[in-house]
Amino acid sequence: MGKSPITVEAAIRGRRATAADAVARTLFAACGLLTVAVLLLIIGFMVYQALPALQELGIGQILTGTRWNPGSPLRPGYGAWPLLLSTLMVTAGALMIAVPWGIAVAAYLGDVAKPRWRELLKPVVEILAIFPSVVLGFIALIIIAPLIARVFGVSSGLNALTGSLALAIMALPTIISVSEDAITAVSRDYREAAYALGATKWQTIRHVVLPAALSGIVAAVMLGFGRAVGETMTVLMATGNSVTLPTTPWLGIPVPDFLASVRTLTATIAAEGLEVPWGSVHWHTLFVLGVILFVLTFAVNLVADLVLARYRSEEEGS
Amino acid sequence: MAVPQTPGRVSKFDRAEATKTAWQADRTHRPRYSEIVAMALLRLSGIALLAALACIVAWIVRGGSGAISWEFLTQVPRRGMTEGGVWPAIVGTTYVSLGTIFISVPMGIATAIYLVEYAKPGALTRVIRLSLRNLSGVPSIVYGLFGLGLFVAAMRLGSSILAASLTLSLMTLPWIVTASEEALRSVPASFREGAYALGATKWQAIRYQVLPSALPGIATGSILGLARAAGETAPILLTGAAFFLPHLPRSIFDQFMALPYHLYVLATQHHAVTTVRPLAWGTALVLVALVLILNGVVIALRARARARKLW
Numbered sequence: 227m228g229k230s231p232i233t234v235e236a237a238i239r240g241r242r243a244t245a246a247d248a249v250a251r252t253l254f255a256a257c258g259l260l261t262v263a264v265l266l267l268i269i270g271f272m273v274y275q276a277l278p279a280l281q282e283l284g285i286g287q288i289l290t291g292t293r294w295n296p297g298s299p300l301r302p303g304y305g306a307w308p309l310l311l312s313t314l315m316v317t318a319g320a321l322m323i324a325v326p327w328g329i330a331v332a333a334y335l336g337d338v339a340k341p342r343w344r345e346l347l348k349p350v351v352e353i354l355a356i357f358p359s360v361v362l363g364f365i366a367l368i369i370i371a372p373l374i375a376r377v378f379g380v381s382s383g384l385n386a387l388t389g390s391l392a393l394a395i396m397a398l399p400t401i402i403s404v405s406e407d408a409i410t411a412v413s414r415d416y417r418e419a420a421y422a423l424g425a426t427k428w429q430t431i432r433h434v435v436l437p438a439a440l441s442g443i444v445a446a447v448m449l450g451f452g453r454a455v456g457e458t459m460t461v462l463m464a465t466g467n468s469v470t471l472p473t474t475p476w477l478g479i480p481v482p483d484f485l486a487s488v489r490t491l492t493a494t495i496a497a498e499g500l501e502v503p504w505g506s507v508h509w510h511t512l513f514v515l516g517v518i519l520f521v522l523t524f525a526v527n528l529v530a531d532l533v534l535a536r537y538r539s540e541e542e543g544s
Numbered sequence: 545m546a547v548p549q550t551p552g553r554v555s556k557f558d559r560a561e562a563t564k565t566a567w568q569a570d571r572t573h574r575p576r577y578s579e580i581v582a583m584a585l586l587r588l589s590g591i592a593l594l595a596a597l598a599c600i601v602a603w604i605v606r607g608g609s610g611a612i613s614w615e616f617l618t619q620v621p622r623r624g625m626t627e628g629g630v631w632p633a634i635v636g637t638t639y640v641s642l643g644t645i646f647i648s649v650p651m652g653i654a655t656a657i658y659l660v661e662y663a664k665p666g667a668l669t670r671v672i673r674l675s676l677r678n679l680s681g682v683p684s685i686v687y688g689l690f691g692l693g694l695f696v697a698a699m700r701l702g703s704s705i706l707a708a709s710l711t712l713s714l715m716t717l718p719w720i721v722t723a724s725e726e727a728l729r730s731v732p733a734s735f736r737e738g739a740y741a742l743g744a745t746k747w748q749a750i751r752y753q754v755l756p757s758a759l760p761g762i763a764t765g766s767i768l769g770l771a772r773a774a775g776e777t778a779p780i781l782l783t784g785a786a787f788f789l790p791h792l793p794r795s796i797f798d799q800f801m802a803l804p805y806h807l808y809v810l811a812t813q814h815h816a817v818t819t820v821r822p823l824a825w826g827t828a829l830v831l832v833a834l835v836l837i838l839n840g841v842v843i844a845l846r847a848r849a850r851a852r853k854l855w
Binding site (some may be wrong): 244246247248250251253254256257258259260261262264265267268271272275327330331332335338341343346347349350351352353354355356357358359360362363364365366368369397398402426427428429431432449452455456457458459462463484492495496499500504512513516519520523524526527528531 | 771
């Protein structure tokens with residue numbers, strides 16, 4: 227339609243537009259621009275609120291300091307390294323579970339499952355995507371934590387491992403749906419060619435479908451990372467919320483300890499955001515944590531977006 | 545042993561038959577060990593996902609069904625929240641979700657209409673899409689902190705239904721736009737062209753042809769957004785949810801109790817967490833039931849739309 231000389235657009239352009247037309251057009255365009263404005267407002271406001279803390283403490287002290295105790299009246303500590311490390315640990319743990327599991331489910335849905343199973347599993351993924359995180363946090367607190375404590379023989383099961391397990395469930399729907407899109411987008415011809423060469427179903431998935439869908443799967447993992455980094459309630463309830471550095475010496479080197487209680491950036495904002503006096507250094511430092519979270523998720527989303535965009539244009543080109 | 549085929553026979557095969565034959569040929573091979581293991585693992589991953597959700601729902605039903613009664617659903621919490629029900633939390637969650645949808649749905653639909661019907665491919669459209677995708681990736685607690693800083697503190701709305709609804713509507717906006725866009729795109733171009741042929745202007749075509757046809761899709765997307773907003777805790781935690789309120793909110797400037805925050809409070813913040821455990825399970829069950837019911841509505845709407853689909 228777009229390439230023919232007489233298009234519908236051209237045909238109705240000459241038509242006298244009513245006042246309603248002009249109003250509608252302006253209104254819709256304004257709403258479209260508003261979304262850009264909202265994003266800019268969020269970035270601008272967060273940075274504006276974070277600046278006083280950055281000026282007072284310096285980004286180096288916040289990122290590398292190991293003592294987080296902003297409530298202390300005498301010697302407040304604003305070192306966010308334990309929080310950052312906690313976030314990275316819990317997220318990495320969650321992805322170690324959710325990435326293989328999610329890709330397997332996506333491959334199952336795309337290439338293996340019979341229609342009846344697909345009809346059954348699709349709503350499951352959809353329900354998990356909108357499942358309240360606070361309920362998962364509650365389950366982690368009441369059921370998973372005691373189990374972890376017993377299995378590993380530790381006094382409290384509220385630690386990074388429990389947080390990772392709960393978080394994996396939260397990251398799964400994102401990973402599954404984005405990788406499944408990538409897997410179903412792989413042309414049927416590829417699969418048929420593989421079968422014609424005598425490949426089995428698994429060989430086809432392993433050597434043809436997954437490599438062809440790789441960029442989409444990479445994007446899925448990154449979006450899953452973004453989802454896991456930003457999740458609040460599950461980790462707030464499941465990880466025990468200790469702000470000490472969650473490492474244990476191993477051959478003299480401090481290594482991350484998944485059985486240690488941790489507190490993520492998100493949980494810190496949630497736990498302290500209500501008590502903090504407005505406008506204090508502590509308040510502005512919480513916005514620094516918010517900006518760190520924002521930058522982390524913004525970066526992975528942007529890269530995932532670029533990967534997916536390239537992927538889409540390749541699809542159109544073929 | 546492979547049977548030699550004459551070239552003439554191959555031409556009779558259409559593509560589907562060729563695939564089927566490839567499958568049959570595959571079946572006659574002795575499957576390799578790795579094949580059996582890998583396929584079993586793939587199936588297992590799907591079953592495990594189903595089992596995980598089933599377990600979670602079963603735990604909540606088992607834990608919460610004892611607490612559920614007419615009184616639990618209709619009474620206010622009493623004796624320091626160790627007795628009574630969750631009525632104010634149900635009302636609060638309803639108010640805030642409706643407030644959210646009230647703001648984000650019109651804005652979301654308008655943005656989607658702009659993107660699908662008006663926007664020409666170019667830098668501006670790309671920037672809008674990029675903003676939307678990034679907004680959908682911003683962590684909910686960052687929305688909460690932003691809402692606390694801007695709506696509650698700077699704009700002096702205070703901890704209130706209004707501040708929480710505004711915060712949640714910014715968060716749900718990208719979901720609504722994505723769902724509405726998909727619904728608008730699925731309306732065939734011929735619907736618009738038919739309207740134009742009858743002399744309709746662009747807005748008339750959208751208003752009388754495109755929007756009514758896209759409505760079921762927009763509705764399901766909005767309900768899914770509503771369900772997710774209703775279950776969110778982190779943004780309302782900082783912008784308006786109350787630990788305990790003895791009365792229902794009286795205006796949009798009041799604080800409110802909400803089901804997800806109430807569950808968080810009962811599970812971790814209450815002074816007697818073990819005594820109120822049954823109430824916490826009950827609250828979890830009410831919240832999960834709410835989300836499952838909304839999802840059920842979506843599935844029913846979709847099935848109905850598919851059955852009545854005209855194109």
